[in-house]
Amino acid sequence: MRPSTLSSRTLALLAATLLPLAASAHTGVDGGLHHGLVAGFMHPLTGTDHLAAMVAVGVWSALSARRAWPDLLWAPLAFAGMLLAGALVGLAGLQLPAVEPMIAASLLVLGLLVAARVHLPAGVAMAVVGLFAVFHGVAHGHELAGEQDAALTLAGMVGATVLLHAAGIALGWALRHANAWLPRIAGAAVVGLGATLLAQAI
Secondary structure, eight states, rough: HHHHHHHHHHHHHHHHHHGGGGGGTTTTTTTOOOSHHHHHHHHHOOHHHHHHHHHHHHHHHHHHOSSSTTTTHHHHHHHHHHHHHHHHHHHTOOOOOOHHHHHHHHHHHHHHHHHOOOOHHHHHHHHHHHHHHHHHHHHHHHHHTTTTTTTHHHHHHHHHHHHHHHHHHHHHHHHSSSSHHHHHHHHHHHHHHHHHHHHHHH
């Protein structure tokens, strides 16, 4: 069996495994108990929607980059920064419409960008991921409103977000010269997760 065939089957199996987790991926599934630095750090790693979005941003950045520096960093930095901004908006009690559908939509869009390896100008890429990151952040900010350790929790979340972006960049860079179907399968898995979440949110 060729390595590319094995990798394709592995990714397909991973996608099939992740889709049932969508039922527990939406924000608030832990009843608001993910407070504190360590718990905040772990939350993006255990919430399938956030993990998929953050890794996908890194993968897309690596796949679409025309040069390693600074193309690899625009979208991840925008996502991390706007995630924090959105969380502060949520903590302030401000409401945004359709938070859960927008989180699901972020997976649909990011998955398509990964699958198609779309290159966007830096400003456009930052705007796209930044918009979605605001909704991811707002969802967490609402959960943390009134908590004394909200700042520590947010610090943990942002730290985990940066690490997930870095992991996505490493994976995407490895996929740049892999079988062309591997990024498509990875992107399709994210799209499938997003579609499942969107169906639950509307």
